[in-house]
Amino acid sequence: MESNDKITLLLPCKAEYVSVARLTASGVAARMGYDIDTVEDIKVAVSEVCSRIISVDGISAGDYEITYEVFADRLAITFASNSERADCLFKNDEDGLGMSIINAFMDEVEFCPEDHILSMTKYIEEKS
């Protein structure tokens, strides 16, 4: 097992807090040493998933959770919610605008891994 640090952010399913998710995403990515453009990309991808969770679930759905796992070679970000409706968020819309942004900016995107909504991974480029 690789050892890794975990950072978890719990947010209400409300549009006004997506900006908080963006700042936290920037903070984690910047600390890991990604360059400015990549930090921005990760932030945008996180924000897209948050928006989708909120759109599907609506205000009544309680909280959702964003977990950042920091590895030596990558950042893995997982989204979870206790709402069943959030289960397979992007299933019917895999070529929408949001999805094409997430796919462009992340190296790997996985739908509905285990009990989660989505997980996505960004690798750290080798400095050559």
Next chain:
Amino acid sequence: MESNDKITLLLPCKAEYVSVARLTASGVAARMGYDIDTVEDIKVAVSEVCSRIISVDGISAGDYEITYEVFADRLAITFASNSERADCLFKNDEDGLGMSIINAFMDEVEFCPEDHILSMTKYIEEKS
């Protein structure tokens, strides 16, 4: 009971992630509409508590938790850790530099409320 939104950030007890706590704090405070200077003050106060938790607990102590409760008239921020050593963090050093900063920037500071390390509150000023 007032209804309120809760935002929770879970961080490893490591110095490198205090910057993430600062960004999240700024995000919540900015979203609530505090002016730029007050956002900065809240960020600084949060960072001081985080630093202290890390200094007392050390890397081995696992995670700690920062909870933001958003009320109509105030922001309440609570810090918790599952390490017992974190219990009464500032008890022996109430006039240190860190403590004087926290006291200057927050309206209320409470030590060891219930099972927590510290809670602190900032009110929203009436716009006259």
Next chain:
Amino acid sequence: MSSELVIRVENTERGPLVYVSGEIDIYTAQQFKDDLYQVVDGSESDVTIDCIGLNYIDSTGLGIFVGALKKTKLNGRNIYIINMKDNIKKLFVITGLDKLFIIN
């Protein structure tokens, strides 16, 4: 809750000029949609959107740009977008929307 989006409209001889600044995301999208659609619906000429102060846009915001363009196209008019920052332009390119708008 404070909003991070400011929209200002100026009427020029070449048609309405819309200054957008701040962030367009799921929180501010409705405000952006209402304001932009009102401009587009009320105009007989091309519409220019100045993004010099726009720091962030998400897919919700991009969808509203597309919606506004559809409205203008119905009347044979265009939307010009000027002064986009690199991170904003990047999103137009990635989604292919850079080919729909006239971007300067």
Next chain:
Amino acid sequence: MSSELVIRVENTERGPLVYVSGEIDIYTAQQFKDDLYQVVDGSESDVTIDCIGLNYIDSTGLGIFVGALKKTKLNGRNIYIINMKDNIKKLFVITGLDKLFIIN
């Protein structure tokens, strides 16, 4: 993990001039302490710290300023601080440290 602190030292005829930029917090404090103490210990003259690029400092960083000052005072020398941003100066004022340093 990337550090957000950059320290650069220049030797002038009035003594060492230390440029500090980025953030001094619990993560970067050790680096700041090592660099600053080395300058202070190695200098026979006053030390000037230029904070024009310093965006953030916490109590750990302030404590290091005080520690460095104690070292210089032992030899009857001073620390001058220049170009502090308002948010940094505010912390010196709140903690009373503005009265210990010569701040311009």
